[in-house]
Amino acid sequence: MSYDLVIRNGIVVDGTGARRYRADVAVADGKVADIGKVTEGARRTIDADGLVVAPGFVDPHTHYDAQICWDGAVTPSSWHGVTSVVMGNCGVGIAPCRPAAREIAMRDLVSVEGIPFDVLNKGITWDWETFPQFMDAAAARRPSLNLAFIAPLTPFRHYVMGEASMERAADAEETAKIAALIAEAVDVGALGFSSTTLNQHMGFEGKPLACRNASREELKAYANVLKARGKGAIEIALTRQVGVLEEDQCELLDFLLDESGRPVTFIALFDRDDIPEAVRNTLRLAAPMIAKGARPQTSPLPLTREVNMDNPFSFAAFPSWKRVFADTSKAAQKAVYADPAFRNQFREDLKNPTGFSNWGRVVVHAVRNPALKHLEDKSIAQIGQEQGKDGVDAFLDTVLADNLDCELTMASWNTREDRMRELLNNKAILMALGDGGAHVDMLCDSGYPTYLLGTWVREKEAITLEEGVRKLTSDPADLFGLKDRGRLAKGAPADIAIFDPARIGSNNHGERRYDLPGGAKRIVMPSRGVEYTLVNGAVTWEQGRLTEAKAGKVLRG
Structure with a gap:
Protein backbone atom coordinates (compact mmCIF):
# COMPACT_ATOMS: atom_id res chain seq x y z
CA MET A 1 0.00 0.00 0.00
CA SER A 2 0.97 3.64 -0.31
CA TYR A 3 1.00 5.76 2.85
CA ASP A 4 0.25 9.44 3.30
CA LEU A 5 3.57 9.99 5.06
CA VAL A 6 6.58 7.98 6.12
CA ILE A 7 9.03 9.26 8.73
CA ARG A 8 12.24 7.38 8.00
CA ASN A 9 15.08 6.26 10.23
CA GLY A 10 14.08 8.22 13.34
CA ILE A 11 14.89 7.55 16.99
CA VAL A 12 11.52 6.38 18.28
CA VAL A 13 10.69 7.29 21.90
CA ASP A 14 7.17 5.98 22.24
CA GLY A 15 5.93 7.86 25.33
CA THR A 16 5.63 4.88 27.65
CA GLY A 17 9.10 5.22 29.15
CA ALA A 18 10.37 2.25 27.11
CA ARG A 19 13.87 2.33 25.72
CA ARG A 20 14.38 4.23 22.45
CA TYR A 21 14.89 2.40 19.17
CA ARG A 22 15.44 3.23 15.51
CA ALA A 23 12.53 2.73 13.12
CA ASP A 24 10.38 4.16 10.36
CA VAL A 25 6.88 5.42 11.15
CA ALA A 26 4.14 5.27 8.53
CA VAL A 27 1.01 7.45 8.66
CA ALA A 28 -2.26 6.88 6.81
CA ASP A 29 -5.73 8.36 7.30
CA GLY A 30 -4.64 10.35 10.34
CA LYS A 31 -3.32 7.33 12.24
CA VAL A 32 -0.03 5.53 12.79
CA ALA A 33 -0.22 2.74 10.23
CA ASP A 34 3.09 1.01 10.94
CA ILE A 35 6.28 1.27 13.00
CA GLY A 36 9.36 -0.66 11.94
CA LYS A 37 11.03 -1.10 8.60
CA VAL A 38 8.62 0.48 6.12
CA THR A 39 9.31 -0.46 2.51
CA GLU A 40 6.16 0.89 0.87
CA GLY A 41 6.05 4.31 -0.73
CA ALA A 42 4.29 7.43 0.50
CA ARG A 43 3.01 10.75 -0.81
CA ARG A 44 5.60 12.42 1.40
CA THR A 45 8.73 11.29 3.20
CA ILE A 46 10.49 12.98 6.13
CA ASP A 47 14.12 12.07 6.76
CA ALA A 48 14.38 11.83 10.56
CA ASP A 49 17.96 10.56 10.77
CA GLY A 50 19.36 11.83 14.06
CA LEU A 51 15.96 13.14 15.16
CA VAL A 52 13.66 11.88 17.91
CA VAL A 53 10.20 10.76 16.81
CA ALA A 54 7.85 10.95 19.81
CA PRO A 55 4.16 11.29 20.55
CA GLY A 56 2.90 14.85 20.44
CA PHE A 57 3.07 16.52 23.84
CA VAL A 58 -0.07 16.89 25.97
CA ASP A 59 -0.32 20.11 28.02
CA PRO A 60 -2.76 19.44 30.89
CA HIS A 61 -2.93 22.93 32.41
CA THR A 62 -3.86 25.78 30.09
CA HIS A 63 -6.26 28.72 29.97
CA TYR A 64 -6.78 28.95 26.23
CA ASP A 65 -10.59 28.99 26.69
CA ALA A 66 -10.87 32.49 25.20
CA GLN A 67 -7.81 32.46 22.93
CA ILE A 68 -9.15 29.64 20.77
CA CYS A 69 -11.73 32.15 19.50
CA TRP A 70 -9.04 34.17 17.69
CA ASP A 71 -6.04 31.85 17.51
CA GLY A 72 -6.82 28.41 16.14
CA ALA A 73 -3.10 27.62 16.09
CA VAL A 74 -3.07 27.93 19.90
CA THR A 75 0.27 29.70 20.04
CA PRO A 76 2.83 29.45 21.42
CA SER A 77 2.05 25.88 22.54
CA SER A 78 1.93 24.71 18.93
CA TRP A 79 5.54 25.85 18.46
CA HIS A 80 6.78 23.43 21.13
CA GLY A 81 5.65 20.01 19.90
CA VAL A 82 2.36 20.22 21.80
CA THR A 83 -0.50 18.52 19.96
CA SER A 84 -3.22 18.51 22.65
CA VAL A 85 -4.13 21.12 25.28
CA VAL A 86 -6.48 20.84 28.26
CA MET A 87 -8.27 24.03 29.30
CA GLY A 88 -10.88 25.08 31.86
CA ASN A 89 -8.50 24.83 34.83
CA CYS A 90 -8.69 26.52 38.24
CA GLY A 91 -12.48 26.82 38.24
CA VAL A 92 -12.64 29.74 35.82
CA GLY A 93 -13.92 29.83 32.24
CA ILE A 94 -16.44 31.21 29.77
CA ALA A 95 -19.04 28.44 29.48
CA PRO A 96 -21.82 27.97 30.25
CA CYS A 97 -22.67 31.65 30.04
CA ARG A 98 -25.91 33.56 29.44
CA PRO A 99 -25.57 36.70 27.29
CA ALA A 100 -26.28 38.96 30.27
CA ALA A 101 -23.36 37.46 32.22
CA ARG A 102 -20.64 37.78 29.60
CA GLU A 103 -18.95 40.75 31.23
CA ILE A 104 -18.84 38.90 34.56
CA ALA A 105 -17.17 35.90 32.91
CA MET A 106 -14.63 38.15 31.22
CA ARG A 107 -13.91 40.08 34.41
CA ASP A 108 -13.26 36.79 36.20
CA LEU A 109 -10.63 35.93 33.57
CA VAL A 110 -9.10 39.39 33.92
CA SER A 111 -8.80 39.06 37.69
CA VAL A 112 -7.70 35.44 37.97
CA GLU A 113 -5.78 34.78 34.76
CA GLY A 114 -4.44 38.25 33.93
CA ILE A 115 -5.96 38.52 30.45
CA PRO A 116 -6.72 42.16 29.52
CA PHE A 117 -10.44 42.97 29.31
CA ASP A 118 -10.16 44.75 25.96
CA VAL A 119 -8.52 41.65 24.46
CA LEU A 120 -11.36 39.44 25.70
CA ASN A 121 -14.04 41.91 24.69
CA LYS A 122 -12.68 42.14 21.15
CA GLY A 123 -11.72 38.50 20.75
CA ILE A 124 -14.39 36.25 22.29
CA THR A 125 -17.00 35.24 19.72
CA TRP A 126 -19.74 34.10 22.13
CA ASP A 127 -21.23 31.65 19.65
CA TRP A 128 -22.48 29.41 22.46
CA GLU A 129 -24.40 29.50 25.72
CA THR A 130 -24.23 25.99 27.18
CA PHE A 131 -21.09 23.96 27.75
CA PRO A 132 -21.90 21.39 25.05
CA GLN A 133 -22.43 24.29 22.62
CA PHE A 134 -19.04 25.71 23.65
CA MET A 135 -17.31 22.42 22.82
CA ASP A 136 -19.15 22.20 19.50
CA ALA A 137 -18.19 25.79 18.65
CA ALA A 138 -14.55 24.95 19.36
CA ALA A 139 -14.69 21.97 17.02
CA ALA A 140 -16.35 24.03 14.28
CA ARG A 141 -13.37 26.42 14.21
CA ARG A 142 -11.15 23.61 12.89
CA PRO A 143 -8.19 24.28 15.22
CA SER A 144 -4.60 23.31 14.50
CA LEU A 145 -4.28 21.41 17.79
CA ASN A 146 -6.51 19.01 19.69
CA LEU A 147 -8.60 20.76 22.32
CA ALA A 148 -9.80 19.14 25.54
CA PHE A 149 -11.98 20.73 28.21
CA ILE A 150 -12.48 20.54 31.96
CA ALA A 151 -15.77 21.96 33.27
CA PRO A 152 -14.82 25.02 35.38
CA LEU A 153 -17.10 25.28 38.41
CA THR A 154 -17.44 29.08 38.54
CA PRO A 155 -19.50 29.58 35.34
CA PHE A 156 -21.62 26.51 36.15
CA ARG A 157 -22.56 27.96 39.55
CA HIS A 158 -23.20 31.37 38.03
CA TYR A 159 -25.38 29.90 35.28
CA VAL A 160 -27.72 28.46 37.91
CA MET A 161 -27.44 30.99 40.77
CA GLY A 162 -26.65 34.28 39.07
CA GLU A 163 -24.72 36.81 41.13
CA ALA A 164 -25.69 34.96 44.31
CA SER A 165 -22.99 32.47 43.30
CA MET A 166 -20.42 35.08 44.33
CA GLU A 167 -22.01 35.49 47.76
CA ARG A 168 -23.06 32.12 49.16
CA ALA A 169 -23.27 28.36 48.92
CA ALA A 170 -25.92 26.76 46.73
CA ASP A 171 -29.06 25.32 48.29
CA ALA A 172 -30.12 21.73 47.63
CA GLU A 173 -32.18 22.58 44.54
CA GLU A 174 -29.44 24.74 43.04
CA THR A 175 -26.83 22.09 43.81
CA ALA A 176 -28.88 19.48 41.95
CA LYS A 177 -29.15 21.76 38.90
CA ILE A 178 -25.42 22.49 38.89
CA ALA A 179 -24.62 18.80 39.28
CA ALA A 180 -26.91 18.01 36.34
CA LEU A 181 -25.08 20.54 34.17
CA ILE A 182 -21.71 19.06 35.13
CA ALA A 183 -23.07 15.60 34.35
CA GLU A 184 -24.21 16.84 30.94
CA ALA A 185 -20.74 18.30 30.29
CA VAL A 186 -18.99 15.07 31.27
CA ASP A 187 -21.40 13.04 29.17
CA VAL A 188 -20.50 15.05 26.06
CA GLY A 189 -16.78 14.73 26.73
CA ALA A 190 -15.58 17.13 29.46
CA LEU A 191 -12.64 15.56 31.27
CA GLY A 192 -13.98 16.35 34.76
CA PHE A 193 -14.38 19.61 36.64
CA SER A 194 -12.11 22.21 38.23
CA SER A 195 -12.21 24.59 41.18
CA THR A 196 -10.06 26.76 43.43
CA THR A 197 -9.76 27.64 47.10
CA LEU A 198 -7.14 30.37 46.72
CA ASN A 199 -7.80 33.64 48.53
CA GLN A 200 -6.18 35.63 45.72
CA HIS A 201 -8.65 34.21 43.19
CA MET A 202 -11.02 37.16 43.23
CA GLY A 203 -13.44 37.70 40.37
CA PHE A 204 -16.01 40.26 39.24
CA GLU A 205 -16.05 43.45 41.37
CA GLY A 206 -13.39 42.03 43.66
CA LYS A 207 -15.70 39.31 44.99
CA PRO A 208 -14.48 35.76 45.60
CA LEU A 209 -14.53 33.63 42.47
CA ALA A 210 -17.90 31.88 42.57
CA CYS A 211 -16.53 28.36 42.96
CA ARG A 212 -14.83 29.39 46.20
CA ASN A 213 -18.28 29.61 47.81
CA ALA A 214 -19.13 25.98 47.07
CA SER A 215 -20.00 24.04 50.23
CA ARG A 216 -18.87 20.54 51.05
CA GLU A 217 -22.37 19.34 50.20
CA GLU A 218 -21.99 20.88 46.76
CA LEU A 219 -18.54 19.44 46.18
CA LYS A 220 -19.78 16.02 47.24
CA ALA A 221 -22.58 16.21 44.66
CA TYR A 222 -20.23 17.28 41.87
CA ALA A 223 -17.61 14.66 42.78
CA ASN A 224 -20.33 12.00 42.87
CA VAL A 225 -21.11 12.83 39.23
CA LEU A 226 -17.67 11.50 38.31
CA LYS A 227 -17.96 8.51 40.62
CA ALA A 228 -21.28 7.50 39.05
CA ARG A 229 -19.72 7.57 35.60
CA GLY A 230 -16.38 6.06 36.52
CA LYS A 231 -14.50 8.67 34.51
CA GLY A 232 -13.06 12.14 34.66
CA ALA A 233 -10.70 13.91 37.03
CA ILE A 234 -10.78 16.95 39.32
CA GLU A 235 -8.30 19.82 39.02
CA ILE A 236 -8.09 22.27 41.93
CA ALA A 237 -5.94 25.25 42.86
CA LEU A 238 -5.42 24.20 46.45
CA THR A 239 -2.37 25.67 48.16
CA ARG A 240 -2.99 29.07 49.77
CA GLN A 241 0.78 29.54 49.86
CA VAL A 242 2.57 28.26 46.78
CA GLY A 243 4.20 24.93 47.55
CA VAL A 244 2.74 24.74 51.08
CA LEU A 245 0.01 22.17 51.76
CA GLU A 246 -1.84 22.71 55.04
CA GLU A 247 -3.89 20.28 57.13
CA ASP A 248 -7.32 21.57 56.06
CA GLN A 249 -6.26 21.37 52.42
CA CYS A 250 -5.13 17.77 52.94
CA GLU A 251 -8.56 17.00 54.37
CA LEU A 252 -10.30 18.58 51.36
CA LEU A 253 -8.05 16.69 48.97
CA ASP A 254 -8.85 13.42 50.72
CA PHE A 255 -12.57 14.25 50.65
CA LEU A 256 -12.56 14.88 46.90
CA LEU A 257 -10.66 11.66 46.24
CA ASP A 258 -13.11 9.60 48.29
CA GLU A 259 -16.27 11.23 46.94
CA SER A 260 -15.21 11.07 43.29
CA GLY A 261 -13.24 7.84 43.23
CA ARG A 262 -11.22 9.59 40.54
CA PRO A 263 -7.78 11.27 40.30
CA VAL A 264 -7.43 14.76 41.74
CA THR A 265 -4.62 16.97 40.52
CA PHE A 266 -3.73 20.10 42.50
CA ILE A 267 -1.52 23.17 42.27
CA ALA A 268 0.99 24.53 42.87
CA LEU A 269 4.09 22.60 43.83
CA PHE A 270 6.89 25.06 43.13
CA ASP A 271 10.15 24.75 45.07
CA ARG A 272 10.73 27.78 47.29
CA ASP A 273 14.09 28.73 48.69
CA ASP A 274 12.40 31.18 51.09
CA ILE A 275 10.63 28.19 52.72
CA PRO A 276 13.34 25.61 52.04
CA GLU A 277 11.46 22.48 53.15
CA ALA A 278 8.02 23.43 51.83
CA VAL A 279 7.95 20.97 48.93
CA ARG A 280 9.29 18.07 50.98
CA ASN A 281 6.75 18.77 53.73
CA THR A 282 3.93 19.00 51.21
CA LEU A 283 4.86 15.68 49.63
CA ARG A 284 5.07 14.07 53.07
CA LEU A 285 1.62 15.37 54.06
CA ALA A 286 0.14 14.45 50.69
CA ALA A 287 1.60 10.93 50.63
CA PRO A 288 -1.62 9.16 51.77
CA MET A 289 -3.63 11.09 49.18
CA ILE A 290 -1.05 10.46 46.46
CA ALA A 291 -1.51 6.76 47.16
CA LYS A 292 -5.22 7.26 46.41
CA GLY A 293 -4.60 9.09 43.13
CA ALA A 294 -3.71 12.69 43.97
CA ARG A 295 -1.28 14.32 41.54
CA PRO A 296 0.53 17.54 42.53
CA GLN A 297 1.54 19.72 39.58
CA THR A 298 4.83 21.49 39.03
CA SER A 299 6.73 23.10 36.18
CA PRO A 300 10.34 22.49 35.13
CA LEU A 301 10.79 26.24 34.71
CA PRO A 302 11.79 28.94 37.14
CA LEU A 303 8.70 31.15 37.29
CA THR A 304 9.96 34.26 35.48
CA SER A 412 10.51 33.51 41.88
CA TRP A 413 10.56 29.72 42.30
CA ASN A 414 12.07 26.45 41.03
CA THR A 415 15.58 27.89 41.12
CA ARG A 416 17.44 25.25 43.20
CA GLU A 417 18.87 22.54 40.97
CA ASP A 418 19.12 19.86 43.68
CA ARG A 419 15.47 20.24 44.69
CA MET A 420 14.33 20.34 41.07
CA ARG A 421 16.07 17.02 40.51
CA GLU A 422 13.97 15.59 43.34
CA LEU A 423 10.74 16.87 41.79
CA LEU A 424 11.61 15.72 38.29
CA ASN A 425 12.39 12.20 39.49
CA ASN A 426 9.19 11.86 41.52
CA LYS A 427 6.70 9.95 39.35
CA ALA A 428 3.74 11.18 41.42
CA ILE A 429 4.29 14.75 40.26
CA LEU A 430 2.57 15.90 37.08
CA MET A 431 4.62 18.08 34.74
CA ALA A 432 2.32 20.96 33.90
CA LEU A 433 1.57 24.56 34.86
CA GLY A 434 2.40 26.02 31.48
CA ASP A 435 -0.68 28.23 32.02
CA GLY A 436 -0.91 28.89 28.26
CA GLY A 437 -3.25 31.76 27.47
CA ALA A 438 -3.02 33.30 30.96
CA HIS A 439 -0.95 36.18 32.37
CA VAL A 440 -0.15 37.00 28.78
CA ASP A 441 1.37 40.45 29.30
CA MET A 442 3.86 39.45 31.99
CA LEU A 443 5.08 35.89 31.46
CA CYS A 444 4.95 32.83 29.25
CA ASP A 445 5.66 29.37 30.67
CA SER A 446 3.94 27.35 27.95
CA GLY A 447 7.33 26.51 26.43
CA TYR A 448 7.99 24.15 29.32
CA PRO A 449 8.07 20.95 27.17
CA THR A 450 11.07 22.10 25.16
CA TYR A 451 12.68 23.60 28.27
CA LEU A 452 12.34 20.26 30.05
CA LEU A 453 13.93 18.36 27.18
CA GLY A 454 16.66 20.91 26.56
CA THR A 455 17.63 21.90 30.08
CA TRP A 456 16.83 18.95 32.32
CA VAL A 457 17.26 16.06 29.87
CA ARG A 458 20.16 17.17 27.65
CA GLU A 459 22.10 19.79 29.59
CA LYS A 460 21.73 18.68 33.21
CA GLU A 461 20.94 14.99 32.60
CA ALA A 462 18.55 15.04 35.55
CA ILE A 463 16.19 12.58 33.83
CA THR A 464 16.45 10.36 30.77
CA LEU A 465 15.06 11.27 27.39
CA GLU A 466 12.55 8.43 27.68
CA GLU A 467 11.31 9.68 31.05
CA GLY A 468 11.17 13.28 29.86
CA VAL A 469 8.99 12.29 26.91
CA ARG A 470 6.76 10.11 29.13
CA LYS A 471 6.16 13.05 31.46
CA LEU A 472 5.01 15.13 28.49
CA THR A 473 2.86 12.50 26.78
CA SER A 474 1.32 9.35 28.25
CA ASP A 475 1.41 10.62 31.85
CA PRO A 476 -0.92 13.63 31.38
CA ALA A 477 -2.97 11.79 28.76
CA ASP A 478 -3.64 8.89 31.13
CA LEU A 479 -4.56 11.19 34.02
CA PHE A 480 -7.40 12.72 32.01
CA GLY A 481 -8.48 9.52 30.30
CA LEU A 482 -7.16 10.40 26.84
CA LYS A 483 -6.12 6.80 26.30
CA ASP A 484 -5.50 7.05 22.57
CA ARG A 485 -3.15 10.03 22.93
CA GLY A 486 0.33 10.29 24.37
CA ARG A 487 1.71 7.08 22.87
CA LEU A 488 3.32 6.29 19.55
CA ALA A 489 1.69 3.00 18.66
CA LYS A 490 0.22 1.32 15.61
CA GLY A 491 -3.41 2.35 15.22
CA ALA A 492 -3.12 5.42 17.45
CA PRO A 493 -3.88 8.91 16.14
CA ALA A 494 -0.80 10.32 14.43
CA ASP A 495 0.01 13.08 16.91
CA ILE A 496 3.78 13.19 16.54
CA ALA A 497 6.61 15.52 17.58
CA ILE A 498 9.89 15.23 15.66
CA PHE A 499 12.78 17.07 17.29
CA ASP A 500 16.54 17.38 17.30
CA PRO A 501 17.72 16.16 20.74
CA ALA A 502 20.93 18.19 20.35
CA ARG A 503 19.07 21.47 19.80
CA ILE A 504 15.68 21.26 21.46
CA GLY A 505 15.06 23.88 24.10
CA SER A 506 13.67 27.28 25.02
CA ASN A 507 14.52 30.07 27.38
CA ASN A 508 12.83 30.76 30.70
CA HIS A 509 11.86 34.27 29.64
CA GLY A 510 9.93 35.09 26.51
CA GLU A 511 9.74 37.71 23.80
CA ARG A 512 7.21 40.48 23.25
CA ARG A 513 4.64 40.38 20.50
CA TYR A 514 1.76 42.75 19.81
CA ASP A 515 -0.58 40.29 18.16
CA LEU A 516 -3.53 39.97 20.52
CA PRO A 517 -6.92 41.40 19.48
CA GLY A 518 -6.56 45.16 19.24
CA GLY A 519 -2.76 44.88 18.94
CA ALA A 520 -2.29 44.25 22.66
CA LYS A 521 1.03 43.01 24.00
CA ARG A 522 1.78 39.48 25.06
CA ILE A 523 4.89 37.56 26.04
CA VAL A 524 5.59 34.44 23.97
CA MET A 525 8.21 31.72 24.20
CA PRO A 526 9.84 30.67 20.91
CA SER A 527 11.11 27.11 20.59
CA ARG A 528 14.33 25.58 19.30
CA GLY A 529 14.89 22.20 17.70
CA VAL A 530 11.28 21.19 17.00
CA GLU A 531 11.54 20.18 13.35
CA TYR A 532 8.04 18.86 12.62
CA THR A 533 4.76 18.40 14.46
CA LEU A 534 1.88 16.26 13.20
CA VAL A 535 -1.68 16.52 14.50
CA ASN A 536 -3.94 13.67 13.43
CA GLY A 537 -1.53 12.96 10.59
CA ALA A 538 -1.28 16.52 9.23
CA VAL A 539 1.99 18.46 9.44
CA THR A 540 1.13 21.57 11.47
CA TRP A 541 4.68 22.79 12.24
CA GLU A 542 7.56 22.49 9.83
CA GLN A 543 11.10 23.69 10.50
CA GLY A 544 10.21 26.81 12.42
CA ARG A 545 6.89 27.71 10.84
CA LEU A 546 3.23 26.92 11.29
CA THR A 547 1.49 25.44 8.28
CA GLU A 548 -2.09 25.98 7.16
CA ALA A 549 -3.17 22.53 8.37
CA LYS A 550 -6.23 22.52 10.63
CA ALA A 551 -6.57 18.90 11.64
CA GLY A 552 -7.14 19.37 15.38
CA LYS A 553 -10.14 17.82 17.07
CA VAL A 554 -12.08 18.33 20.26
CA LEU A 555 -11.02 15.39 22.43
CA ARG A 556 -13.95 14.00 24.35
CA GLY A 557 -13.26 11.93 27.43
Missing part, protein backbone atom coordinates in the same frame (compact mmCIF):
# COMPACT_ATOMS: atom_id res chain seq x y z
CA ARG A 305 7.69 37.26 35.07
CA GLU A 306 7.99 40.79 33.78
CA VAL A 307 7.66 43.49 36.42
CA ASN A 308 6.29 46.79 35.18
CA MET A 309 6.21 49.60 37.69
CA ASP A 310 3.06 51.09 36.15
CA ASN A 311 1.27 48.18 37.81
CA PRO A 312 3.67 46.67 40.37
CA PHE A 313 1.32 43.90 41.49
CA SER A 314 4.27 41.53 41.87
CA PHE A 315 4.76 43.27 45.22
CA ALA A 316 1.08 43.44 46.17
CA ALA A 317 1.43 40.73 48.82
CA PHE A 318 3.67 42.97 50.94
CA PRO A 319 1.64 45.00 53.51
CA SER A 320 3.87 48.04 53.04
CA TRP A 321 2.82 48.28 49.38
CA LYS A 322 -0.79 49.07 50.24
CA ARG A 323 0.33 52.69 50.17
CA VAL A 324 1.41 52.29 46.57
CA PHE A 325 -1.94 50.89 45.45
CA ALA A 326 -3.95 53.52 47.33
CA ASP A 327 -3.00 56.06 44.63
CA THR A 328 -1.43 54.62 41.50
CA SER A 329 -0.64 57.94 39.81
CA LYS A 330 3.02 58.26 38.90
CA ALA A 331 3.55 61.26 41.17
CA ALA A 332 2.04 59.48 44.16
CA GLN A 333 4.06 56.32 43.57
CA LYS A 334 7.29 58.27 43.26
CA ALA A 335 6.61 59.98 46.55
CA VAL A 336 6.06 56.64 48.29
CA TYR A 337 9.16 55.04 46.78
CA ALA A 338 11.31 57.94 47.96
CA ASP A 339 9.95 57.82 51.53
CA PRO A 340 12.48 56.29 53.99
CA ALA A 341 9.61 55.06 56.18
CA PHE A 342 8.17 53.06 53.27
CA ARG A 343 11.57 51.60 52.51
CA ASN A 344 12.04 50.53 56.12
CA GLN A 345 8.59 48.91 56.18
CA PHE A 346 9.41 47.09 52.96
CA ARG A 347 12.65 45.79 54.53
CA GLU A 348 10.64 44.42 57.44
CA ASP A 349 8.18 42.75 55.06
CA LEU A 350 11.02 41.03 53.24
CA LYS A 351 11.90 39.16 56.42
CA ASN A 352 8.71 37.10 56.07
CA PRO A 353 8.23 34.39 53.44
CA THR A 354 6.19 35.70 50.53
CA GLY A 355 7.69 33.94 47.50
CA PHE A 356 10.26 36.70 46.95
CA SER A 357 13.48 36.84 48.94
CA ASN A 358 16.45 37.23 46.63
CA TRP A 359 17.38 40.44 44.81
CA GLY A 360 19.75 38.38 42.67
CA ARG A 361 16.70 37.10 40.81
CA VAL A 362 15.33 40.55 39.97
CA VAL A 363 17.00 41.75 36.77
CA VAL A 364 16.74 45.08 34.94
CA HIS A 365 15.36 44.17 31.54
CA ALA A 366 15.03 47.60 29.88
CA VAL A 367 15.35 51.27 30.82
CA ARG A 368 14.35 54.46 29.01
CA ASN A 369 16.89 56.80 30.60
CA PRO A 370 20.05 56.55 28.43
CA ALA A 371 22.19 57.23 31.47
CA LEU A 372 21.01 53.95 32.99
CA LYS A 373 21.65 51.70 29.98
CA HIS A 374 24.65 50.16 31.72
CA LEU A 375 22.26 48.64 34.27
CA GLU A 376 20.38 46.51 31.73
CA ASP A 377 20.78 42.74 32.23
CA LYS A 378 22.14 43.29 35.72
CA SER A 379 20.41 42.01 38.84
CA ILE A 380 19.39 44.35 41.61
CA ALA A 381 21.86 42.50 43.84
CA GLN A 382 24.68 43.30 41.39
CA ILE A 383 23.63 46.94 41.18
CA GLY A 384 23.46 47.18 44.95
CA GLN A 385 26.93 45.71 45.30
CA GLU A 386 28.34 48.13 42.74
CA GLN A 387 26.64 51.12 44.38
CA GLY A 388 27.15 50.12 48.01
CA LYS A 389 23.42 49.80 48.70
CA ASP A 390 21.09 47.10 49.97
CA GLY A 391 18.52 45.59 47.63
CA VAL A 392 15.64 47.86 48.63
CA ASP A 393 17.57 51.07 48.01
CA ALA A 394 19.20 49.79 44.82
CA PHE A 395 15.80 48.74 43.46
CA LEU A 396 13.83 51.86 44.34
CA ASP A 397 16.63 54.26 43.41
CA THR A 398 16.84 52.62 39.99
CA VAL A 399 13.07 52.80 39.55
CA LEU A 400 13.02 56.50 40.48
CA ALA A 401 16.02 57.34 38.29
CA ASP A 402 14.13 55.90 35.29
CA ASN A 403 10.93 57.79 36.16
CA LEU A 404 9.19 54.46 36.92
CA ASP A 405 9.53 53.42 33.26
CA CYS A 406 12.04 50.63 33.77
CA GLU A 407 11.01 47.05 33.21
CA LEU A 408 12.40 44.16 35.20
CA THR A 409 12.16 40.41 35.31
CA MET A 410 11.72 38.35 38.45
CA ALA A 411 12.48 34.64 38.85
